[in-house]
Amino acid sequence: MILKPYNVPLPLQMMRCLIPRYELSPKEKHDYIYLEKGHEGERKFASLLENLSNLIIMHDLLLECDNNIFQIDALLLKHKTIHLFEVKNFEGDFYIESDIWYTGSGKEIKNPLLQLSRCESLLRQFLQKSGFNFPIKGNVIFINSEFTLYQAPLHLPIILPTQLNRFLNQLNANSPKPNNNHISLADKLVSSHLDDRSYHRLPHYHxxxxxxxxxxxxxxxxxxxxxxxxxxxxxxxxxxxxxxxxxxxxxxxxxxxxxxxxxxxxxxxxxxxxxxxxxxxxxxxxxxxxxxxxxxxxxxxxx
Ligand SMILES: [Zn+2]
Structure with a gap:
């Protein structure tokens, strides 16, 4: 049951409208390509989640807790657990060394697990404030089949492209119909979604x-x-x-x-x-x- 379907994000729709009409700076071009790439990954993940039955699914939520804004790529409610997904469309070789993530050429990147844990923590606070008590299980989903990660410890909450089908099959197994508590939680989340126009940095166009x-x-x-x-x-x-x-x-x-x-x-x-x-x-x-x-x-x- 998809309660908030995946749509092309508003900032990306705006960028697409701007492109033929506005000369982007190299930095803006880079941001635009990043948005397109992220969108491609989320769209792909959304189409895989469509095959799951009985689970409440929400995509692309922008929420606020105590003046902290956080963005959730996808959420899924099953039993008493909220599954939180951060989707990454990384492509190529990456490795981890002393908890730091690098591209194959040795350039340090933002650790996706830190993003995930920030999101998890803010969502937990948001739920407590709203009177819901569901445990959260977060995973970073690597959706691109060309992604390879070296030296990843076994326990990390990540799903690699080769594990994704098995992971989704497990999620889909033995899922009871959502109850009223699930529905009211989902309604609360969807109604709290903020306008993402102000969240993303867009070019200052006139x-x-x-x-x-x-x-x-x-x-x-x-x-x-x-x-x-x-x-x-x-x-x-x-x-x-x-x-x-x-x-x-x-x-x-x-x-x-x-x-x-x-x-x-x-x-x-x-x-x-x-x-x-x-x-x-x-x-x-x-x-x-x-x-x-x-x-x-x-x-x-x-x-
Ligand atoms: Zn034409």
């Missing part, structure tokens, strides 16, 4: 500095132009109905600028194509119009 236009849905380039009622990509030749293109661009605008008001003018500038009439028609069809003095703006129709 509206004025972003390139405007419609991003091609296939190749992500901004070299699109309007031909009749279709938006055509000059780079890859993909075509899209103009309404769909403009609605997709409005969604990107909302994602990147949640505090900016949606007006005909700004959306026309943002899309770089379409007459006032077209933009007004699309906004009028899919959004709710509001008034502020003489000016109109639009909000989501369920807003």
């Amino acid at each position: 509206y004025d500095q972003l390139k405007k236009g419609i991003v091609c849905m296939s190749c992500n380039s901004l070299t699109t132009s309007l031909m009749g009622r279709r938006v055509v990509c000059d780079h890859c030749g993909s075509e899209e109905n103009v309404d769909t293109s403009i609605r997709r661009s409005i969604q990107q605008f909302q994602l990147l600028f949640p505090d900016k008001k949606i007006t005909t003018n700004i959306i026309q500038e943002w899309c770089g194509i379409g007459s006032d009439k077209t933009i007004r028609r699309i906004l009028g069809s899919y959004f709710k119009m509001k008034w502020q003095g003489k000016n109109t703006y639009y909000v989501d129709s369920n807003g």
Whole structure:
């Protein structure tokens, strides 16, 4: 039972929208690749957990306890235990020496077990405060089949790629249906999830500095132009109905600028194509119009 499914994390969705419109610095590029890689690993792990029955599963929780924010990749409730997973998509050779983790080339990396134990400890405090008493069992999951770890002591709470299937089969075995206590704990966790927009460091972008236009849905380039009622990509030749293109661009605008008001003018500038009439028609069809003095703006129709 997946109570909080895995979705593309908001910061990654935002980065993907930014890429065609903004020149990333080398550091920002590095952070973006790291987000994509992490996402790939979590997505893969999420698809494996889908096969488990009777267990309550939650992905990607951002919680707070006493001003400490902590992020959980995946949680699973079974019997009286909470299984906490930190998913790592590391690739290549790694080794451990005196509790310090290194890449094959000898570069020290953040010890994933320290991350896991911080998370475990904060989750334990969070549960105590919320009146739940479940033991927590944490594991770092190495999801990438190209990952090799040398000199790992036997007792570490890690699951290597070659152990993952067996581990999940064991988890799936003899799992009774969740009871009310499990459900109320899961509800508490999901309702405490914070907006992850503020947690991740994103580039400091401004509206004025972003390139405007419609991003091609296939190749992500901004070299699109309007031909009749279709938006055509000059780079890859993909075509899209103009309404769909403009609605997709409005969604990107909302994602990147949640505090900016949606007006005909700004959306026309943002899309770089379409007459006032077209933009007004699309906004009028899919959004709710509001008034502020003489000016109109639009909000989501369920807003
Ligand atoms: Zn294209």
